[in-house]
Amino acid sequence: MSRTFTLLLLLISAAAAAFYFRVLAVEPVESATPVAYKTKPTIDYDKIFNDKLERYLTGHRLLVAGKYQALHQYVDAQYQLLEAGEITEEEFSHAMAAITLQRKEDAPHYQQLVTRYPDSPYSYLLSAQFYLERSYEERGSKWSKDTTEEQFANMHAYHALAIADYKKAISLKADLMAAYSGLINLYSAAGENSLKDKAFIKAINLNPASWLVWSSYIDSNQPRWRGSHKMMDELAQQAQKLSPDNPELQHLRWFSTWDKADTLLNKKAYDEVLATIEAPLAEGGHAVAYYLQGRVYYGKGQYKKAIAAFTRSLIERPLGQYSLRYRAYSHAMLNHHASARKDIDRGLELEGRTKRAVCAQAYVLSVDVDTRRSSLPVYKECLSLKHKNDDHSYTLNAIYKLERTFEQEDAYGDKAVAFAASAVADFSRWDTHHWLELLTERAKADVTEPALEQTFASFRHLGKLVSQQTPQFSYSHTSVTCDDAIYSPVRYKIDMQYEKGRARLLLDVCKQMGGYRVHSFVFYHD
Structure with a gap:
């Protein structure tokens, strides 16, 4: 039995070998060509950001140059793109934000717009946004108990001007959602919750799927403004039902996450911040998530990772001043001083010489030994722009140390x-x-x-x-x-x-x- 089985195996092997060699003879196999694997192209995130920023700066530069007619045409074109669905509401808001300056000295630009184009809703929209930003500047960032009566009075004066212009814009274009969004922000800052609610209801009755309106209203219900994360989540769920009409609304479900992570960031609970934003980071496309990630890396001293995160944030939101500023600080910490100054200069072009922009410039100049002397007058300008209740100690100390250093070096x-x-x-x-x-x-x-x-x-x-x-x-x-x-x-x-x-x-x-x-x-x- 075993001999028969062995013979059978030999016959099968011989037949298989004959078939194999016959195939080789009839169909010779060519020598294998090595597979050329293409190198994965490197994504130049900084170039993407620069290109986006340049587009948004178009309107800004027209305003600064006093080319009001061209600016009016630009804003109208942006709104036409929005109505045609070629840009999103968020992109439209970025374009408008780029035209919004913040210094008192910039007021004549908006007065000229209103004077020259009194029948245009966009003239009043831009003017109102300027007054809204001015109110934030006058109010400062301290808690109410640490804010002076003078600051509150100045804030309310700008509020009144902004409200009047937003209402005028709505009277000229009833469905101008950007104006309703501004009113919601204003009423929230003033603690006028009933007026805030009325503005929101009126807006969503006109456009139920407006990202601008929903985002402003949800954001105004943070715990610090007598709201809650639960309320924010419930509002986001309501908005989700309308997401087929506006996919942007899907992003609203992360708004309470941003606030929770920001609170943890202030406590320097870095690992908890990363855990909180893990899901939106995995989803991608969220400027705030990348910004928070960058702040964590900056806090940990991992500056290269911080720069990468801030750059991703800026791609999603090119006008993100905090991302731009902290990217500059990260470059400075790595002694990439030219890159740091470049980011600071971008911020100065966008904001003008505001307190935040000037103080950031002073710091970046001071940490580079080649530009340290030029930082002293900038620190003094920074000091002149601070509110009475701001912390002056760091700036005063920097001025003192620089003056002593230069005095001794010169001596x-x-x-x-x-x-x-x-x-x-x-x-x-x-x-x-x-x-x-x-x-x-x-x-x-x-x-x-x-x-x-x-x-x-x-x-x-x-x-x-x-x-x-x-x-x-x-x-x-x-x-x-x-x-x-x-x-x-x-x-x-x-x-x-x-x-x-x-x-x-x-x-x-x-x-x-x-x-x-x-x-x-x-x-x-x-």
């Missing part, structure tokens, strides 16, 4: 670094911390081994003095010195590819000095 000229080293050696000097900063800045600016070694030697000497219980030792002085001595040079080291050993040396020195922030320091490698 000692080329000998400033040598003098700084001797000043640090004499730990009893009251301005030791100032000279430490100068040494650190010069070391970073010179990018030479001797300059760095001089700075490190000074730090080692300080550590030795502190470890010997120097009478002049100050705990708070040391903690600040540790931040400067460790964080700045190490951040610099990462960019310039210096070995970790130097950073570890600085950490050891800081520990000797008793710095309380050492335990939270980590190396960031994106």
Whole structure:
């Protein structure tokens, strides 16, 4: 039986081999051609953002140039695109926002629009938006208990002007949803909830699927404005029923998520923020989600990731001033100073020289050793724009430190670094911390081994003095010195590819000095 089975297997194998070779003879197989895999094209997100921003800046530049007729035609064309369904309500709102300036000095532009085109609803719409932005500027960002009566009075004065113009715009074009959206925002800011509700009901009776109206109304029901996340979610669910008519409404379901994540961000609960926005990030296309993600990475010191996130946010919302500003800060932290200034300049073009834009410019100029001197007048301008109840301490401190630095540098000229080293050696000097900063800045600016070694030697000497219980030792002085001595040079080291050993040396020195922030320091490698 086994012999028969073996013979059968041999016969089958022989037949299969004959068939195989016959096939090869009749149909020879060509040598395999290697498969050429195409490299996945790199998406230039920054170029996409730049192109979008340039389109939105069209109307802005027409206004600034005083070309009111061309501007009127541009706004009318944007509305025609909206009615034809070629752009969304959000895109239309971006176009209008780009034409909305914020400084008191910009008021004549809008007065000219109303004077020249008194029968155009868009003239009044743009004028009202300007007054609304002015009311926010006058009000400031503090809680009510920390806001002065003068600020409230100025806010209400601009509110009255904005309400009058929004109503005039509606009288000329009853279905102008952007005007209803503005009224909802105004009434919410003034705490006039009954008027806010009436404006919302009137608007959705005219256009039940208006994203502008629903988004303004849901946003106005945040917990801080006597609403709740539950109320926001319920309103979003109502809007979802209309989403087939306007897909934009689907995004409203994330509005309460944004507010929850923002609250966590203020508490620096970074991991919880990421967990909260995980679903909208996976869905994609949400400017706020990318912005929040960027803020988390910025807070953690992961600046390259922060830049990528802020860029994605700006693609979705090119006029996102906070994303633009924090991207500038992230570039500055990586010593990408040209990129930082470019983002700041974009913000200045969009906003004008407002408090936020000017103060951001001052900071970005001050952290670059090549532009630091030009930051001093900008800091002083920033200070002049602040409200009485704003925190002035950082700006005043920056001005003081810069003035002292320039005074000493000018006094000692080329000998400033040598003098700084001797000043640090004499730990009893009251301005030791100032000279430490100068040494650190010069070391970073010179990018030479001797300059760095001089700075490190000074730090080692300080550590030795502190470890010997120097009478002049100050705990708070040391903690600040540790931040400067460790964080700045190490951040610099990462960019310039210096070995970790130097950073570890600085950490050891800081520990000797008793710095309380050492335990939270980590190396960031994106």
